[in-house]
Amino acid sequence: MAQEKKKADIIYNIHDKPPLGPGIVYALQHILAMFSGNVTVPLLVVGIAGLSSAEGTLLIQCALLMAGVVTLLQVVGLGPVGARLPVVMGTSNGFLSTVSLITTQYGIGACLGASFIGGLFESVLGSFLKKLKRIFTPLVSGIVVMTIGLTLIPTGVKAAAGSSTEAGLGAPVNLVLSGIVIVTIIICNCMNSKMLKSASILVGIVVGYIVAVFMRMVDFTSVSEASWLGLPGILHWKWEFQPAAIIIMLFMYLATTIETVGDISALTIVAEDRQPTPEESRGAVLADGLGSSLAAIFNAFPNTSYTQNIGVVNLTGVFSNYVVTLGAGILVLFSIFPKVAAVILCVPQPVLGGATLITFVMVFISGIELIRSAEITSRDMLVMAISIGIGVGFNLVPDVMGQMPKTVSICMTSGVIPASILAIFLDLVLPGRRK
Numbered sequence: 001m002a003q004e005k006k007k008a009d010i011i012y013n014i015h016d017k018p019p020l021g022p023g024i025v026y027a028l029q030h031i032l033a034m035f036s037g038n039v040t041v042p043l044l045v046v047g048i049a050g051l052s053s054a055e056g057t058l059l060i061q062c063a064l065l066m067a068g069v070v071t072l073l074q075v076v077g078l079g080p081v082g083a084r085l086p087v088v089m090g091t092s093n094g095f096l097s098t099v100s101l102i103t104t105q106y107g108i109g110a111c112l113g114a115s116f117i118g119g120l121f122e123s124v125l126g127s128f129l130k131k132l133k134r135i136f137t138p139l140v141s142g143i144v145v146m147t148i149g150l151t152l153i154p155t156g157v158k159a160a161a162g163s164s165t166e167a168g169l170g171a172p173v174n175l176v177l178s179g180i181v182i183v184t185i186i187i188c189n190c191m192n193s194k195m196l197k198s199a200s201i202l203v204g205i206v207v208g209y210i211v212a213v214f215m216r217m218v219d220f221t222s223v224s225e226a227s228w229l230g231l232p233g234i235l236h237w238k239w240e241f242q243p244a245a246i247i248i249m250l251f252m253y254l255a256t257t258i259e260t261v262g263d264i265s266a267l268t269i270v271a272e273d274r275q276p277t278p279e280e281s282r283g284a285v286l287a288d289g290l291g292s293s294l295a296a297i298f299n300a301f302p303n304t305s306y307t308q309n310i311g312v313v314n315l316t317g318v319f320s321n322y323v324v325t326l327g328a329g330i331l332v333l334f335s336i337f338p339k340v341a342a343v344i345l346c347v348p349q350p351v352l353g354g355a356t357l358i359t360f361v362m363v364f365i366s367g368i369e370l371i372r373s374a375e376i377t378s379r380d381m382l383v384m385a386i387s388i389g390i391g392v393g394f395n396l397v398p399d400v401m402g403q404m405p406k407t408v409s410i411c412m413t414s415g416v417i418p419a420s421i422l423a424i425f426l427d428l429v430l431p432g433r434r435k
Helices: 020-049 053-076 093-106 108-135 138-160 172-190 194-198 200-214 221-225 243-272 278-297 308-316 321-335 338-345 349-372 378-396 406-412 416-429
Strands: 089-091 303-305
Touching: 020 053, 020 089, 020 093, 020 138, 020 200, 020 308, 020 321, 020 338, 020 349, 053 089, 053 221, 053 278, 053 303, 053 321, 053 338, 089 278, 093 108, 093 138, 093 243, 093 349, 108 243, 108 278, 138 172, 138 243, 138 349, 138 378, 138 416, 172 194, 172 200, 172 349, 194 200, 200 349, 221 338, 243 278, 243 303, 243 308, 243 406, 243 416, 278 303, 321 338, 378 416, 406 416
Parallel strands: none
Antiparallel strands: 089 303
16 A cells, blocks of 8 residues: 655646657556566466466466456546546455465365455445545554565565476575576666666566576477467356355455555545545445456456556656556557467566565565554554464464364465454554544
């Protein structure tokens, strides 16, 4: 959730249309900022589920297609759906731990089924935003985000060390490759270019990818097998509706509802020095929820707003729906070329792992920033200690729940569910709660 406060110097306002050439450049900047995040979840799921190259290519195509379609739904709108603001949508890394857990336990079909239900649930939540804000205080929201980041770090470390590569977990070649990615990200962030900083994760992946090619660690078989043109299909995997999977997913959709409202607020403050209208907030949440349900039909994982693209607005001064619409069109265009998706699929695990490890730690730090938005008291620290300690503890030592029913065990070892429940409960009942 973003916490932007400074109004940007706007060059193009919401209804302005820059010339096509500069408009495409501005649109590509938005794509650069969100691209690595959008493909991270499907890339990691390919490894978790052991999918074939054809199925992996399909997942990437669907992620690109739905990022474009849901962005259009958010920007252009359809009835009450959509904020009609330049908000970029895409597959959310916040759902990565949930998607990984459900896919590991029940398969992709159960994950997509739960995501569909969760999207409808979020759409309903759009009518209760004021009540949700009272429950999801900065303290609770921060604990949820911190827990997500902490539970993802082991996944990032294993990927960076090449757990699924032929060389094996911790092979020197894997560590060197992921190290190159991390160093590249550090260098980009030390540069004076704000655009380079915003695209540092993508630059790190590209550099790591190129190095991996020279190290002969990339197999382009899937690229040669992929066709040049092809539309992603729907319902490739048979859906299942597992109670535990749905419960876990609902908690994540609850958290992402608040995050989306925060992103919309940050965007309007940065660009127009105002809070969003109730219609804009509700429309954004409706697009978030219904877009995610639509994404599930097209074999894509939950979509939500991208906080980093608010930084792009601040950087470029372009608050234009037209520009983001162009970006959405480019994503849709990419999705009909399976070879593009296949090239993305070939990213070696240590390359992706090096980038995602940094991303996951940044998720944790974002949670800290949320909590720091208000003065931290000893009461807040107690809530944090109990919620994060038990939530992350159960996730790291799942055997603690080994004698519980399977549904209970999966929910409690997810990390985010016990942490969320405890944070909400303790924040409500302990004395000294902020009004």
